[in-house]
Amino acid sequence: MVDASAPFFVRHRKELEKDREKSINWSKAPTHAMMHNGRVKRKAHKKVRESFSVYVKRVARLGYNAVSIDEAAYLMYPENPDELLRKNIDKYRKYYRRLFRIALDQGLTPYITADIWYSSHIPHGGAAGRDGHKLYLHIAQCLDSLLEDFPELGGIIIRIGESDGVDVNSPFRSRLAVKKEKQLRSLLEALVPIFENKKRMLILRTWTLGAGSVGDLLWNRKTLMKCLPGSALGSPCFLLSYKYSASDFIRYQKLNPYALNSPAPFLLELQARREYEGFGEFPCFVGFDYARYADQLRNNPQLRGIHVWCQTGGWSRFRNFSFMKRGSYWNELNTAVSLLVFKNQGNLYRALEKSGFQGKDLGRMLRFLELSDELIKNVLYIPGFARKTLFLNRSRIPALIHVLWDRITVTSLLSELVLRYSNPEGDWQASRTALDGLSEMQTLGRKLGLDYDARFHKDTMELFHLAAGALLFPNSSQLRQDLANKCDYYEKKYPDSYRTRIRMDRSPVSRLPVRWLFSLLIREREAYRIRDRVLFSVMGPVVVHLILPLFRRYLPETLDHQSMPLKDLIG
Structure with a gap:
């Protein structure tokens, strides 16, 4: 079907x-x-x-x-x-x-x-x-x-x-x-x-x-x-x-x-x-x-x-x-x-x-697709974070949290979450290695006669790479500046493509025990903990009406404007 x-x-x-x-x-x-x-x-x-x-x-x-x-x-x-x-x-x-x-x-x-x-x-x-x-x-x-x-x-x-x-x-x-x-x-x-x-x-x-x-x-x-x-x-x-x-x-x-x-x-x-x-x-x-x-x-x-x-x-x-x-x-x-x-x-x-795809073209196409797969798994996704199994109450936390549809969100709150469950140096190196395959993809795409916009693909992957870097290394002012410059270039060249929102200020992230909240609310297994039953059945309104508004501006802005409201899903 x-x-x-x-x-x-x-x-x-x-x-x-x-x-x-x-x-x-x-x-x-x-x-x-x-x-x-x-x-x-x-x-x-x-x-x-x-x-x-x-x-x-x-x-x-x-x-x-x-x-x-x-x-x-x-x-x-x-x-x-x-x-x-x-x-x-x-x-x-x-x-x-x-x-x-x-x-x-x-x-x-x-x-x-x-x-x-x-x-x-x-x-x-x-x-x-x-x-x-x-x-x-x-x-x-x-x-x-x-x-x-x-x-x-x-x-x-x-x-x-x-x-x-x-x-x-x-x-x-x-x-x-x-x-x-x-x-x-x-x-x-x-x-x-x-x-x-x-x-x-x-x-x-x-x-x-x-x-x-x-x-x-x-x-x-x-x-x-x-x-x-x-x-x-x-x-x-x-x-x-x-x-x-x-x-x-x-x-x-x-x-x-x-x-x-x-x-x-x-x-x-x-x-x-x-x-x-x-x-x-x-x-x-x-x-x-x-x-x-x-x-x-x-x-x-x-x-x-x-x-x-x-x-x-x-x-x-x-x-x-x-x-x-x-x-x-x-x-x-x-x-x-x-x-x-x-x-x-x-x-x-x-x-x-x-x-x-037959003969040599089959081999070339397989190589092209393997390289593209590495880019998705190591540049778009942050591998260390993506491999984790995380739950918030009844919902599975997605393996990809900073790219939602056509929006990229880089905030201090998401950075704290990513850092808690990732391997910054290893993830960053995997992303850089995958990017090296773009030039070979361009050559293969030309030999295969594919409808492939190599320039757009390269620019988009570089944008993902810098966005992940800003999350993995929040104290790097150079990475934030590189990301800001790339965003300006990208949005002018591709006005109908990805948009990026950057909010790396530390308030209220720095003032509240965010890591403690993560350990309290997020679990790394399917089975519910006793605290999950208590927190979300008894204190669900507190999460929805007090905690969520504090951090709402650090989450992808498309959630409450397009899909079902967050408050309907958390409680």
Whole structure:
């Protein structure tokens, strides 16, 4: 399976070009952008449909046999909708049916995504939202009607652990409706019989951002087992869906333990357009890691397939559209190789051969990709820190904390955190060694005839290198000055690329026992400590309302402006 959001973004490319400063929310298709002055426009959908036709032909040729399409809210009628909303939903339903049939004509089974749940779809003026049982029955009825009305669908993919970001402007914004294990269990008990009756697939994503007691579903097997009723575990119409690691789509991760010992059949989620690693603007090959995962899962009886994200994920001002007119060679290579390594039991050489590299070119391409992989793992990431397994309450702390989407954050607080868990001299040397490979990459790229902007790649990696250096050596005024100079040069030369924020002042970092706070709040193992239970259950409001505001300006500024608010995730 592959996501199909790219055609929706292409539709409003002109509007995006008007404001180059504005970050795009790539986390789901901008279906609401098909509206103009409150109405769904036929011309808008015509452009989506034309792009969608091109897209599905290309991914079908690669060997994909299913597509995921955002999202169910636009195809379901809320309770007592006004006349305009009903007409808009009528149009969405007509237009989406055409997309489903286009996909089927190319041998691709369409699956629709659904957040649990949408504010506009909570009945009785929102009162049902306070009664979990009534709400879950209502959700079941809505999805039952959707499956009845759209026999083209192979099933529905539900997301319970993340809602729309604060920047989403849609009549169908989602909000978290499941925060406890028993709530998810009740929801599944209501849904599974419906999907069995319709002989369609219910796919539950285990991805969460840490909210509520179900917030550790991503990595805590005890939580997972509490959430799964027997009716789901024994159903031929139920699949779990795991990201490839017990974290997000980042490096330095072992294969998700769930995948090695899954309680139910599952899909493995992979990301080809890496949201934390450049969005496909420079080489960022996933094949080495994915080949290793594929080899580990060889002959795994519970693995039913993979779900590759070739456009979905993150926020940024980078504007490339996979398999569309303004595509990204690196994203499309990753999309092809992700499928091929799983079809070939982890054989990366065979996957690259089938992607068009033969003889000397295969050797050259492998070397090019190895060098690019070293740059990602040793320059973008800080290896010593990235290798650590760190938790804050229910959430896994990412292996990459200073680069978030298209923003680089260099602050005294992040420096203190990085220094606590890294090897400054060793990490700095690894970064410098990896940078030496850039000249060889330029030569290889030229011999291979690749669509490779070596100058941009070099400048970007040097920016990452200096940002990491400023964090690793906070007392070096020379490194800070070098970083400031590089930022000025970089932002003038590449105004639509990475932006860097530097705040290395020591207040309040120097006045408060920051290292003590880190040891108090952060743990280096999955298992909860007694203090975690006490701190976050009893003192959660203190963390959110007193400690977080003190350090908010030292954290990536995009968090509360784009994704879900931090206060919803920490407590």
